[in-house]
Amino acid sequence: MKNVKIQEIFDYLYEHLTPERIEHSYNVAALAIKLAYKNNTDVLKAQIAGLLHDCAKYMTGKELVDFFNKYDRKITYKYFKKTSKFLPHLLHSFGGGVIAKEKFKIEDKDILNAIKNHTQGRRNMSTLEKIIFVADSISDDRKLNYVKRLQELAKKDLEKTFFEVLRKKVEYIIKQRTYILQQIVDTWNWYVSKNK
Numbered sequence: 001m002k003n004v005k006i007q008e009i010f011d012y013l014y015e016h017l018t019p020e021r022i023e024h025s026y027n028v029a030a031l032a033i034k035l036a037y038k039n040n041t042d043v044l045k046a047q048i049a050g051l052l053h054d055c056a057k058y059m060t061g062k063e064l065v066d067f068f069n070k071y072d073r074k075i076t077y078k079y080f081k082k083t084s085k086f087l088p089h090l091l092h093s094f095g096g097g098v099i100a101k102e103k104f105k106i107e108d109k110d111i112l113n114a115i116k117n118h119t120q121g122r123r124n125m126s127t128l129e130k131i132i133f134v135a136d137s138i139s140d141d142r143k144l145n146y147v148k149r150l151q152e153l154a155k156k157d158l159e160k161t162f163f164e165v166l167r168k169k170v171e172y173i174i175k176q177r178t179y180i181l182q183q184i185v186d187t188w189n190w191y192v193s194k195n196k
């Protein structure tokens, strides 16, 4: 991780993101560091992934679709078609991973996967991926009523918290009656079958 320059990451965040989004990124990084430490995972990787997870969030849905179409970046994202059609803003996750790799020269697969899968997850996620997925949903700036409870749970049991966060996400999508992406369905089904 020695080649990653934290100063450059901060400069990038300040140039591209709103003050609220920067604040959120700090909170996610701070919580990710705590969870990484507790779960014997690299805290520096957690910090980098936390700071960068929303680094593509400055783009609109349409800009994200264009970003993927340019240079054929879409071929690496198997859910691209449906995501761009129904929920293009969610491309910021996978797009963030592309920026982390191309702009910050991050080669570490675990960091890249943690950024790419922070909204929809995937099967068999690593500890770092689960940490970023969880931290993004229950960071201090999140106003939902279950945040404090899940922050407490996360201190004791990352696995349980991860499944709770995933369940809340799926529940929210159904409640909102919005399109449900195959990616989160695949994540959900994988973890449900694993827990059986």
Ligand SMILES: [Fe+2]
Pocket: 053, 054, 092, 093, 118, 119, 136
């Ligand atoms: Fe995000």
Ligand SMILES: [Fe+2]
Pocket: 024, 028, 053, 054, 136
């Ligand atoms: Fe986020």
